Amino acid sequence: MKNLVFIRQTGVAAALAGTFLLSIPTVGFAHDSGSADSSPVQSQFVGPTFEKSQHPLSHVSFTIIHDTHFHGNFGNPKEPNNIANYFGIANKIKAANPNSLFIGNGDDLGTSVISSSFQGQPIVDAFNAGKLDVDTYGNHDFDMGPDQLTKLVKASQFPWVSANAVDKRTGDVFAKEAGAKRFIIKEVGGVKIGITGLINEEAPQITSMGPDAIVLNPVEAMKTIIPEMKAAGAQFIIVSSHLASPDARIVAEKVDGIDLIVGDHAAFAFDSPEKIHNTLLWFIGDEFTYLGEINFNFDHGKVADFNYHRYALKTDVAKEGYQPDPNVKAVMDSYNAKLSKELEVQIGTSQTEMDVMKASQRKMETAIGDLVADAMKDYTKADMAIINGGGIRAERVFPAGPLTKKDIMDAMPFANYVEKLDITGDQLYQALENGVSLIESGAGRYPQVSGIQFSYNPKLLPGARLLDVKVNGQQLDRKAHYTIAVVDFVAEGGDGYDVFKGSKVLLDKDAGPLLSKVVADYIQQKGTVAPKVEGRIQISGNIPNNLYSDLSGQSFEAVYAITDMVYRNIAGAADGSKQFQPDQTVTVREFAKALSKAVSLTSSAASAAVDSAAGVLDPNAKLTRTQMAILMSNAIIAVDKYPQMSDNVKKSLDAFADKDTGTDDWAAVAYMGLIRGKSDEKGTTYLAVSDFVTRAQMAIVLERLLQLK
Numbered sequence: 001m002k003n004l005v006f007i008r009q010t011g012v013a014a015a016l017a018g019t020f021l022l023s024i025p026t027v028g029f030a031h032d033s034g035s036a037d038s039s040p041v042q043s044q045f046v047g048p049t050f051e052k053s054q055h056p057l058s059h060v061s062f063t064i065i066h067d068t069h070f071h072g073n074f075g076n077p078k079e080p081n082n083i084a085n086y087f088g089i090a091n092k093i094k095a096a097n098p099n100s101l102f103i104g105n106g107d108d109l110g111t112s113v114i115s116s117s118f119q120g121q122p123i124v125d126a127f128n129a130g131k132l133d134v135d136t137y138g139n140h141d142f143d144m145g146p147d148q149l150t151k152l153v154k155a156s157q158f159p160w161v162s163a164n165a166v167d168k169r170t171g172d173v174f175a176k177e178a179g180a181k182r183f184i185i186k187e188v189g190g191v192k193i194g195i196t197g198l199i200n201e202e203a204p205q206i207t208s209m210g211p212d213a214i215v216l217n218p219v220e221a222m223k224t225i226i227p228e229m230k231a232a233g234a235q236f237i238i239v240s241s242h243l244a245s246p247d248a249r250i251v252a253e254k255v256d257g258i259d260l261i262v263g264d265h266a267a268f269a270f271d272s273p274e275k276i277h278n279t280l281l282w283f284i285g286d287e288f289t290y291l292g293e294i295n296f297n298f299d300h301g302k303v304a305d306f307n308y309h310r311y312a313l314k315t316d317v318a319k320e321g322y323q324p325d326p327n328v329k330a331v332m333d334s335y336n337a338k339l340s341k342e343l344e345v346q347i348g349t350s351q352t353e354m355d356v357m358k359a360s361q362r363k364m365e366t367a368i369g370d371l372v373a374d375a376m377k378d379y380t381k382a383d384m385a386i387i388n389g390g391g392i393r394a395e396r397v398f399p400a401g402p403l404t405k406k407d408i409m410d411a412m413p414f415a416n417y418v419e420k421l422d423i424t425g426d427q428l429y430q431a432l433e434n435g436v437s438l439i440e441s442g443a444g445r446y447p448q449v450s451g452i453q454f455s456y457n458p459k460l461l462p463g464a465r466l467l468d469v470k471v472n473g474q475q476l477d478r479k480a481h482y483t484i485a486v487v488d489f490v491a492e493g494g495d496g497y498d499v500f501k502g503s504k505v506l507l508d509k510d511a512g513p514l515l516s517k518v519v520a521d522y523i524q525q526k527g528t529v530a531p532k533v534e535g536r537i538q539i540s541g542n543i544p545n546n547l548y549s550d551l552s553g554q555s556f557e558a559v560y561a562i563t564d565m566v567y568r569n570i571a572g573a574a575d576g577s578k579q580f581q582p583d584q585t586v587t588v589r590e591f592a593k594a595l596s597k598a599v600s601l602t603s604s605a606a607s608a609a610v611d612s613a614a615g616v617l618d619p620n621a622k623l624t625r626t627q628m629a630i631l632m633s634n635a636i637i638a639v640d641k642y643p644q645m646s647d648n649v650k651k652s653l654d655a656f657a658d659k660d661t662g663t664d665d666w667a668a669v670a671y672m673g674l675i676r677g678k679s680d681e682k683g684t685t686y687l688a689v690s691d692f693v694t695r696a697q698m699a700i701v702l703e704r705l706l707q708l709k
Contacts, residue, residue: 062097062099062100062101062188062189062191062193069105069106069107069108069138069263069287070083070107070108070109070123070287071107071108071110071112071115071140071287072108072109072110072112072114072115072116072120072122072123072140072413073112073114073115073287073288074114074122074126074332074335074336075287075288077332077333077336079314080313080314080315080316080317080318081287081288081289081313081314082288082324082332083126083130083288083328083332084324084325084328084329084332085288085313085317085322085324086288086291086313087130087324087325087328088317088322088323088324088325088328089291089311089313089316089317089322090102090130090291090325091325092322093293099188099189100133100188101133101134101186101188101193101195102130102131102132102133102134102158103132103133103134103135103195103238103240103262104127104132104134104135104136104240105135105136105138105240105241105242105262105263106135106136106137106138106139106140106141106197106199106240106242106263107138107139107140107141107242107265108123108127108135108138108141109123109124109140109141109143109144109149109152110140110141110142110143110144110413110414110415112413113339113343113406113409113410113413114335114336114339115413116144116409116413116414116415116514116516117339117342117343117409118335118338118339119144119148119152119415120141120144120148120149120152121152121155122331122332122335124152124155124156125331125335126328126331126332127156127157127158128155128156128157128158129325129327129328129330129331130325130327130328131157131158132156132157132158133158133186134158134159134160134161134184134186134195134240135156135158135159135160135161135197135240136160136161136162136196136197136198136199136240136242136263137149137160137162137165137174137197137199137242138199138200138203138242138265139199139200139202139203139206139207139242139265140207142203142207142208142209142210142213143207143208143414143415144208144415145208145210145415145488145509146174146175146208146209146210146212146213147210148415149174149175150174150175150177150178151178153175153178153179153180154175154178154179156179159179159180159181159184160175160179160180160181160197161173161180161181161182161183161184161195161196161197161240162174162180162182162196162197162198162199163182163183163196163197163198163216163218163221163222163224163225163239164198164199164201164215164216164217164218164221165197165199165203165213165214165215166213166214166215166216167212167213167214168212168213168214169212174213182196182225182228183195183196183225183228183229183232184196185229185232185233185234189298190298191235191236191298192233192234192235192236193234193235193236193237193238194229194230194232194234194235194236194237194238195237195238195240196222196225196229196237196238196239196240197239197240197241197242198218198221198222198239198240198241198242198243198248198251199215199242199243200215200242200243200244200247200265201215201217201218201243201247203215205493205494205495205496206390206444206494206495207489207494208415208416208488208489208492208494210492211492218243218247218250218251219250219251219254219255222239222251222255222258223254223255226255226256226257226258227257229257230257235298235301236259236260236296236298236303237257237258237259237260238258238259238260238261238262239251239258239260239261239262240262240263241261241262241263241264241265242263242264242265243264243265244264244265245264245281245283247265248261248264248281248283249274249276249281249643249644250641252276252277252279252281252644253276253277253643253644256277256278258279259278259279259280259303260279260280260281260282261279261280261281261282262281262282262283263283264283274646274648275646276644276646277644288313289312289313289314290310290311290312290313291310291311291313292308292309292310292311293308293309293310293311294306294307294308294309295307295308295309339406342405343404343405343406343409344404344405344406345404345405346402346403346404347403347404347405347408347520347523347524348402348403348523348524348526348527348528348529349401349402349403349527349528349529350398350400350401350403350523350528350529350530350531351400351528351529351530352367352400352530352531352532353367353397353398353399353400354366354367354368354371354397354398354531355367355368355397356368356392356393356394356395356396356397356398356410356411357393357394357395357396357397358390358392358393358394358395359442361389361390361392361393361446361448362389362390362442362443362444362446363389363439363442363446364446364533364537364539365448365449365533365534365535365536365537366389366392366448366533367531367532367533368392368398368411368448368531369387369389369392369448369449370448370449370450370531370532370533370534370536371519371522371523371529371531372387372392372411372412372448372515372519373385373386373387373448373449373450373451373485374450374522375518375519375521375522375523376418376450376485376486376487376515376518377450377451377485378522379418379485379513379518379521379522380418380420380483380485380506380507380512381483382420382451382483382484382485383451383471383472383482383483383484384428384449384450384451384452384471384472384482384483384484384485385449385450385451385484385485385486386431386435386447386448386449386452386484386485386486386490387447387448387449387486387487387490387515388435388444388445388446388447388448388487388489388490388494388495388497389444389445389446389447389448390443390444390445390446390495391412391414391416391444391487391489391515392411392412392448393411393413394407394410394411396410398411403523403529405516405520408516408519408520408523409516411516411519412515412516412519414489414515415514416487416488416489416514416515417487417488417509417512417513417514417515418485418486418487418488418507418509418512418513418514418515418518419485419486419487419488419491419505419507419508419509419512420483420484420485420505420506420507420512421483421484421486421491421500421503421504421505421506422481422482422483422503422504422505422506423481423482423483423484423500423503424478424479424480424481424482425471425476425477425478425479425480425481425482426478426479427499427500427503428452428469428471428476428482428484429466429469429476429478430499431447431497431499431500432447432452432454432456432466432469433462433463433464433465433466434495434496434497434498434499435447435497436456436458436465436466437462437463437465437496438462438496439458440458443495443496444495445495445496445497447537449536449537450485450536451471451472452469452470452471452536453469453470453471453473453535453536453537453538454466454467454468454469454470454536454537454538455467455468455537455538455539455540456537456538456539456540457539457540458539459563460563461563467540483506486500487515488508488509488512491503491505491509558582558696558699558700561696561699561700561702561703562580562582562696562699565594565699565702565703568597568598568706569597570594570597570598570702571594571695571698571699571702580695581695582694582695582696582699583694583695583696584694584695585622585623585692585693585694585695586622586623586692586693586694586695586697586698587619587620587621587622587623588617588618588619588620588621588622588623588627589619589620590623590698591623591628591631591693591698592617592619592631594698594702595631595632595635595702595705598635598702598705598706599635599638599639599705622692622693623692623693623698624689624690624691624692624693625675625687625688625689625690625691625692625693626663626665626666626689626690628675628693628697628698628701629663629665629666629669629675629689630665632665632669632674632675632701632705633664633665633668633669635705636668636669636672636674636705639705641672642668643668643671643672645664645667645668648671649667649668649671650664650667652667652670652671653666653667653670653687655670655677655685656670656677656685656686656687657684657685657686658686658687658688658689659687661687661689662687662689666687666689673704674701674704674705675687675701678691
């Protein structure tokens with residue numbers, strides 16, 4: 001009988017201390033309100049279900065420590081939640097279980113102040129000191145660019161693994177020349193453990209991967225690599241996943257042979273692990289809040305049973321007397337001392353406060369955004385400057401008063417370099433359209449500007465929202481050439497700014513300084529600054545005359561969805577007039593036709609599947625919400641997004657007062673966020689299964705389907 005132990009840093013955002021207890025018969029854990037119990041619950045892994053074991057587990061033969069996003073941080077050295085204590089608890093567990101394996105989960109190197117100051121080296125040094133065994137790539141690991149990441153991979157005393165981060169020049173794993181691998185196999189306690197990793201598919205759009213690093217489809221990458229891992233002898237396969245949880249679920253549904261998926265790009269915390277087919281998924285948050293432990297018991301080459309334990313660093317370090325790892329603490333203290341000496345120097349004074357909250361930079365002009373863009377424009381002597389709002393973040397408000405280098409690096413933690421480009425007015429116009437195209441979702445592409453004045457209407461279709469653009473007070477000439485200051489991430493097409501790719505570069509990132517240095521030098525030169533929102537960006541809430549005239553009073557989501565349906569030629573006016581008639585009920589035929597058009601954007605086969613499902617209904621009848629749920633359920637099957645039916649999926653109906661009227665079709669579409677119910681004046685939400693569907697509601701659910709794809 002052989003045992004496996006998984007120790008995992010969990011970092012759940014909510015402070016829920018305690019032990020997860022396995023539920024029966026599916027994977028489900030409930031938590032205590034206190035600290036971790038010293039006697040973990042046993043469970044048995046039998047085929048597709050987990051059942052309670054009747055005996056304690058035998059001695060542990062190997063340990064896997066799993067981190068969930070360090071983000072370049074050491075944590076607070078004055079509080080329990082820091083990297084040295086994290087390793088200290090792990091050491092205590094490893095002392096009891098001598099065979100150990102330590103797995104990282106990506107997003108470990110970026111994006112903190114200390115990481116940017118020392119180019120990611122602090123975390124690598126800490127991981128080397130703590131004896132990490134393996135890590136995988138997350139998008140933030142590329143924030144300093146592919147060349148620097150390659151250097152850090154080479155400096156690591158552990159391999160980096162990835163199934164889908166690939167160098168397109170070689171077709172092999174990114175940074176193979178520095179020691180990276182597609183997978184590794186470790187024999188620990190007599191069990192051969194195969195470990196690979198997955199990076200989120202959108203990483204090239206949100207970080208600085210450069211022209212040669214590409215991301216393969218996670219499902220296809222795993223289907224290719226699993227047979228190779230098994231051929232190499234893997235008995236238990238782990239995916240260290242930097243996918244968002246919905247995408248990881250899809251991998252579990254579509255790929256056989258994965259035993260465990262851990263980690264999450266979005267740092268989402270499951271209340272309990274999920275089981276899809278024979279794969280266990282466990283995503284438990286971010287950074288240093290929790291440490292977890294799973295003991296798997298192997299018998300005749302298969303998992304027989306396991307137990308699970310969770311430690312809360314905030315309470316358990318003091319309560320249990322855990323000691324920090326001395327080697328990791330030495331690294332942390334050394335770098336913190338260097339950073340403190342360098343960054344606590346005052347560089348100037350602000351006469352006004354500045355909102356540096358991440359969310360603010362992504363939806364409106366801000367004082368800090370104006371200041372940063374002005375500094376870029378001043379340094380490069382360009383006609384204008386754009387900084388993507390996602391590049392500014394400190395999650396606090398800077399009060400009026402002294403400013404230090406640390407303040408500036410807190411606000412701009414990424415290793416972004418300033419570049420100067422030669423562009424046309426048309427490129428600028430397209431760039432600004434991109435910048436406001438995802439205002440609803442708070443995407444990082446929102447533009448903070450200098451030398452540019454523009455207005456837009458967020459209720460217009462993405463790609464057609466601009467109303468007016470001026471450059472330094474003069475109307476934009478779309479045929480003229482201008483110079484613009486941007487950061488290298490934007491110049492290379494990040495955050496959707498593809499229009500800048502291939503532009504003539506007048507100052508490149510090799511010659512340009514870090515953005516944080518440009519801003520710090522700008523403030524230091526001026527001595528005193530008084531940034532304020534100057535009205536460079538104007539937002540018009542009026543619906544133009546060329547849209548339907550009867551949308552007044554509709555929600556923003558409805559207006560956006562309706563205009564997008566028209567733009568995509570999925571739905572239009574009910575009678576060909578300028579009236580959309582959003583409150584008019586829709587027929588089965590009308591809804592099925594629109595739904596068929598929507599899924600046809602994926603494939604003609606999907607469209608045919610929807611048509612077939614609608615064929616059993618009376619086409620002229622008014623569509624009920626239950627019929628809509630059935631058709632939408634068929635649609636997500638057709639586009640390959642249907643969730644594996646489980647207790648977690650069915651729990652989606654718990655949010656509705658009339659949940660007993662819901663079927664599996666309702667559970668599936670509710671779980672995927674396609675239909676969210678109707679609320680009464682008291683805020684109670686209902687499925688309202690017998691109500692008829694309006695044209696506005698039709699547009700909303702179809703828009704959600706398109707966003708899902």
